[in-house]
Amino acid sequence: xxxxxxxxxxxxxxxxxxxxxxxxxxxxxxxVHNAMRYVALGGGKRIRPLLCHATGAIFGVHQELLDxxxxxxxxxxxxxxxxxxxxxxxDDILRxxxxxxxxxxxxxxxxxxxxxxxxxxxxxxxxxxxxxxxxRQLDMMHVLATAAGSRGMVGGQALDLAxxxxxxxxxxxxxxxxxxxxxxxxxxxxxxxxxxxxxxEAIDQLGHFANRIGLLFQIIDDILxxxxxxxxxxxxxxxxxxxxxxxxxxxxxxxxxxxxAQDMLREAHEALTPFxxxxxxxxxxxxxxxxxxx
Amino acid sequence: xxxxxxxxxxxxxxxxxxxxxxxxxxxxxxxVHNAMRYVALGGGKRIRPLLCHATGAIFGVHQELLDxxxxxxxxxxxxxxxxxxxxxxxDDILRxxxxxxxxxxxxxxxxxxxxxxxxxxxxxxxxxxxxxxxxRQLDMMHVLATAAGSRGMVGGQALDLAxxxxxxxxxxxxxxxxxxxxxxxxxxxxxxxxxxxxxxEAIDQLGHFANRIGLLFQIIDDILxxxxxxxxxxxxxxxxxxxxxxxxxxxxxxxxxxxxAQDMLREAHEALTPFxxxxxxxxxxxxxxxxxxx
Numbered sequence: 095x096x097x098x099x100x101x102x103x104x105x106x107x108x109x110x111x112x113x114x115x116x117x118x119x120x121x122x123x124x125x126v127h128n129a130m131r132y133v134a135l136g137g138g139k140r141i142r143p144l145l146c147h148a149t150g151a152i153f154g155v156h157q158e159l160l161d162x163x164x165x166x167x168x169x170x171x172x173x174x175x176x177x178x179x180x181x182x183x184x185d186d187i188l189r190x191x192x193x194x195x196x197x198x199x200x201x202x203x204x205x206x207x208x209x210x211x212x213x214x215x216x217x218x219x220x221x222x223x224x225x226x227x228x229x230r231q232l233d234m235m236h237v238l239a240t241a242a243g244s245r246g247m248v249g250g251q252a253l254d255l256a257x258x259x260x261x262x263x264x265x266x267x268x269x270x271x272x273x274x275x276x277x278x279x280x281x282x283x284x285x286x287x288x289x290x291x292x293x294x295e296a297i298d299q300l301g302h303f304a305n306r307i308g309l310l311f312q313i314i315d316d317i318l319x320x321x322x323x324x325x326x327x328x329x330x331x332x333x334x335x336x337x338x339x340x341x342x343x344x345x346x347x348x349x350x351x352x353x354x355a356q357d358m359l360r361e362a363h364e365a366l367t368p369f370x371x372x373x374x375x376x377x378x379x380x381x382x383x384x385x386x387x388x
Numbered sequence: 389x390x391x392x393x394x395x396x397x398x399x400x401x402x403x404x405x406x407x408x409x410x411x412x413x414x415x416x417x418x419x420v421h422n423a424m425r426y427v428a429l430g431g432g433k434r435i436r437p438l439l440c441h442a443t444g445a446i447f448g449v450h451q452e453l454l455d456x457x458x459x460x461x462x463x464x465x466x467x468x469x470x471x472x473x474x475x476x477x478x479d480d481i482l483r484x485x486x487x488x489x490x491x492x493x494x495x496x497x498x499x500x501x502x503x504x505x506x507x508x509x510x511x512x513x514x515x516x517x518x519x520x521x522x523x524r525q526l527d528m529m530h531v532l533a534t535a536a537g538s539r540g541m542v543g544g545q546a547l548d549l550a551x552x553x554x555x556x557x558x559x560x561x562x563x564x565x566x567x568x569x570x571x572x573x574x575x576x577x578x579x580x581x582x583x584x585x586x587x588x589e590a591i592d593q594l595g596h597f598a599n600r601i602g603l604l605f606q607i608i609d610d611i612l613x614x615x616x617x618x619x620x621x622x623x624x625x626x627x628x629x630x631x632x633x634x635x636x637x638x639x640x641x642x643x644x645x646x647x648x649a650q651d652m653l654r655e656a657h658e659a660l661t662p663f664x665x666x667x668x669x670x671x672x673x674x675x676x677x678x679x680x681x682x
Contacts, residue, residue: 117538122563123546126538177503182495201476205499206546209471209506210538216510217533220526228522235514235529243507244411244420244500252417252500269416 097378101144104157108143108168109135111161115169115218129199129207130214134172137190137328141311141383142167142282148375149283149300153290159225163234163285166219170242171278173211176204178251184337191328212242226289234288241281250274254339262340268309275315276308283307296368303365303376310358311383313351316341318388320348326388359384391672395438398451402437402462403429405455409463409512423493423501424508428466431484431622435605435677436461436576442669443577443594447584453519457528457579460513464536465572467505470498472545478627485622506536520583528582535575544568548633556634562603569609570602577601590662597659597670604652605677607645610635612682614642620682653678 095103112134117127143164150160179186179194180201187197196204219235222228240246250273257270283304287297316334320343324331334341342351362380366373389397406428411421437458444454473480473488474495481491490498513529516522534540544567551564577598581591610628614637618625628635636645656674660667 121539123538123543123550125550126543126546130538174503177499180499182499202549203546205471205474205476206538206542209468209502209536210542212503212506213533213537213540213542217530217537220529220533222523222526228526229516231526232514232516232522232529235526236511239507239511239514242503243511244417244424244504245415246507248500248504248507249417249420252420252497255496256417256419 097375097382100375100378101382104144104147104164105140107157107161108140108164111165112168115165115214125199125203126206126210129195129203130210132192132198133176133189133195133207134169134211137192138168138172139386139388140164140168142171142278144379145279145282145304145307145376146286148373148379149286150289151375152369152372153287153292155286155289156225159223159289160286162218162221162223163238163289164282166215166238167278167282167285169211169215169218170238170247170281173208173215174247174251174278176211177208180204183251183255184333186330186333188324188330189328215242226291230288230291234285237284237288238281241277246273246277246281250277257340259338260340262345264342264345267340267342267345271309271312272305275312276305279308279311280304299365299368303362306358306362306365307380307383310355310362310380313342313355313358314384314386316343317348317351317355318386319343322388328388355384391669391676394669394672395676398438398441398458399434401451401455402434402458405459406462409459409508419493419497420500420504423489423497424504426486426492427470427483427489427501428463428505431486432462432466433680433682434458434462436465436572438673439573439576439598439601439670440580440583442667442673443580444583445669446663446666447581447586449580449583450519453517453583454580456512456515456517457532457583458576460509460532461572461576461579463505463509463512464532464541464575467502467509468541468545468572470505471502474498477545477549478631480624480627482618482622482624509536520585524582524585528579531578531582532575535571540567540571540575541569544571551634553632554634556639558636558639561634561636561639565603565606566599569606570599573602573605574598593659593662597656600652600656600659601674601677604649604656604674607636607649607652608678608680610637611642611645611649612680613637616682622682649678 116131119128146164147160176195178184179189180196187194195207250270253270254274283300287300319334322331366376410425413422440458441454470489472478474490481488489501544564547564548568577594581594613628616625660670
C-alpha cells in the first residue's frame with residue numbers, strides 16, 4: 095500500500111474510533127457532548143495516531159487494537175488544544191480551519207470539554223483489552239498519564255507561557271518542546287510498542303526515535319508559522335512572532351532551523367535501524383513530518 | 389479508636405500521601421508545581437479519602453494501599469474545585485479559607501494546575517500495586533475515569549451552569565447532583581471496595597450506600613450555604629441564592645430539606661446492613677456528613 099493510502103486509512107479509522115468513543119450528542123449535558131464532537135471530529139492530521147499505528151506495525155499488531163491507544167492519545171492532544179486556545183492562554187480564534195471551541199460555544203464549555211476529553215482518554219484506555227496483559231495495559235496508562243502531566247505536556251504549556259518575550263538558549267527551547275510536544279508524541283510511539291509486547295530494549299530504542307521526531311515536529315511547526323498562510327495552516331499564521339515567543343526560527347533563523355530539521359530527521363531514521371524494513375511506515379512518517387505544509 | 393481520632397489519622401495520612409505524590413516545587417515549571425501544592429495541601433475535610441478508607445476497613449485492607457486510590461480521588465476533586473472557581477465558571481475568590489488558585493496565581497496557572505492534577509491522579513493510580521491484581525487495578529482506573537468524565541462529575545458541572553435561574557423538579561436536581569457530587573463520592577467508595585477484592589454483590593450494595601451519601605452530602609451542602617457563615621465554611625456563603633441556583637433548600641425549604649436528609653441518612657445506614665459491624669466507620673462517617681458545620 096502506498097504511504098498516502100496507508101495514511102488516509104489510519105486517519106479514517108481514527109475518525110471512526112473517535113466518533114464511536116465520544117458520547118452521542120443527546121444524553122445530558124448535550125451542549126458539552128456537542129462541543130466535544132465539534133473539537134474532536136472532522137479534522138486534524140492525526141499525527142499521534144499515525145505514529146502509534148506505524149510503531150505497532152513493526153510488531154504486526156492488529157489495527158483494531160492500536161485504535162484504542164491511538165484514540166486516547168489523540169484525545170489528550172485535542173483537549174490540550176482546546177485549553178491552549180482559551181483567552182487566558184494563547185487566546186486564539188481559529189483551529190483546524192474552524193472557530194475555536196470557546197468562540198463557537200463559550201469559555202465554560204471549552205474548559206469542561208477539555209476536562210472531559212482528558213477523563214475519556216483514560217476511560218477508554220482502561221477498558222480491559224483481551225489481547226494485552228493487564229499489567230502491560232497499566233504501564234500504558236502510566237506512560238500516557240505521565241506524558242500528559244506537569245512534567246510532560248502541561249509542564250511544557252506552562253513554560254511556553256512563561257518564556258514569552260524571553261531570550262532562550264537552544265537547550266532551553268529544546269527542554270520546553272521535549273515536554274510540550276515531545277512528551278505526547280513519545281507516548282504515542284511507546285503505546286504502539288507496548289501493544290506489540292515490545293522488549294525493554296526495543297522500547298528504549300523507539301524512545302530515542304520519538305525524541306527526535308518530537309523536536310523535528312516542533313522545528314517544522316515553527317518554520318510553517320513563519321512561512322505558511324493562515325488558510326493552509328487552518329490556524330493563525332505568524333502568531334509566534336506577534337506574541338514574541340522564542341522559536342527555532344527566531345533563535346536560529348530559517349536556514350539554520352531547516353538544517354537542524356535535516357539533522358534531526360537523519361538521527362530519527364538512524365534510530366530505526368535495528369527494526370529494518372518492519373519500520374518502513376515510521377520512516378515514511380518521519381519524512382512526511384518534514385515535508386508537510388500544515 | 390474514637391471516630392474523631394480515626395478521622396484525624398486518615399486526614400493526616402492523606403495530607404502526607406498528597407505531599408509525597410505532588411511534584412516538589414523546584415523542578416520546572418515551578419510556578420505550576422507551587423500552585424499545585426497550594427491548592428492540594430493544608431486543608432479540606434478529605435471526605436472522599438475518608439470514604440475510601442472506611443470502605444476498605446470493611447475488608448481489612450491495609451491503609452498504605454488505600455492511600456493510593458484515596459489520594460487519586462482527592463486529586464480529581466481538588467482539580468474540579470480549581471476549575472469550578474475560575475471566572476468563566478463560578479467565579480469565586482475564596483476556597484478552604486484561602487484565595488482561590490486563579491486569585492493567588494493567575495487564570496492560566498489555575499487552568500494548568502487543574503489539568504495537571506487530573507493527569508497526576510491517573511498517574512499514581514496506574515503505578516503497579518503488588519497487593520492488587522492488575523486487571524482489578526484497571527477496573528479501578530475505569531471507575532475513576534468514568535466518574536470524572538462528561539457523564540459524571542464534569543457532566544454535573546455543566547448542568548450546574550446550565551440550570552442557573554431555572555426551576556427544576558426534585559428529580560432533575562437529583563440527577564444533576566448524582567453526577568456533580570455523587571459520581572466521585574461513589575468512586576471513592578468503590579475504589580476502597582476494589583482494594584478489598586470485594587465481590588460484585590458487595591460492590592453493588594456499597595454502590596447503593598454511596599448513592600445515598602452523595603445526595604446526602606449535597607443536601608447538607610445546600611443547607612450550610614444558607615445557614616453557615618463564610619468564616620466557618622471557608623468559602624463564600626449564600627452564593628447559591630445570590631447566583632439564583634436551584635438547590636434543595638430553594639426547592640423544598642430548609643425544614644423539608646432537613647427531613648429529606650434524615651431519610652437519606654436512614655437509607656444509607658440500611659444499605660450497610662449486610663456488612664454488620666465491619667462497616668462501623670462508614671456508619672459513623674454518614675452521621676458525620678449530616679452533622680458537619682462546614
